[in-house]
Amino acid sequence: MDTNNLTYEAAFEELKEIEADIAxxxxxxxxxxxxxxRAxxxxxxxxxxxRATEVEVNNIIKQMEKTKKD
Structure with missing residues (x-):
């Protein structure tokens, strides 16, 4: 699957379309x-x-907490 230009939103929309077609x-x-x-x-x-977004957000929060302590 080519994911180079795929966004989360586009993937989610396509999933909803597939689900609706099947339903x-x-x-x-x-x-x-x-x-x-494809689904x-x-x-x-x-x-x-x-998962990648969660890791990134957690890293940002850790950086903010570290900066706040210093």
Missing amino acids: NETVSVDVLAEKVK AALIQFCQSKL
């Missing part, structure tokens, strides 16, 4: 596995983005 049964059996595979890749991408 509304507008996905043919022929493409269902393809959609599920799994998007979920993995979103989880990675969230």
Whole structure:
């Protein structure tokens, strides 16, 4: 999956579209596995983005706390 230009918001929107297509049964059996595979890749991408953001925010908070103590 090409994630170079993908944002969290775009991935999340695409996931919502896939979910709606599957829920509304507008996905043919022929493409269902393809959609599920894409959804799994998007979920993995979103989880990675969230973990990276959490680490970055925690680092910023630690820096702020360190600066505040000094």
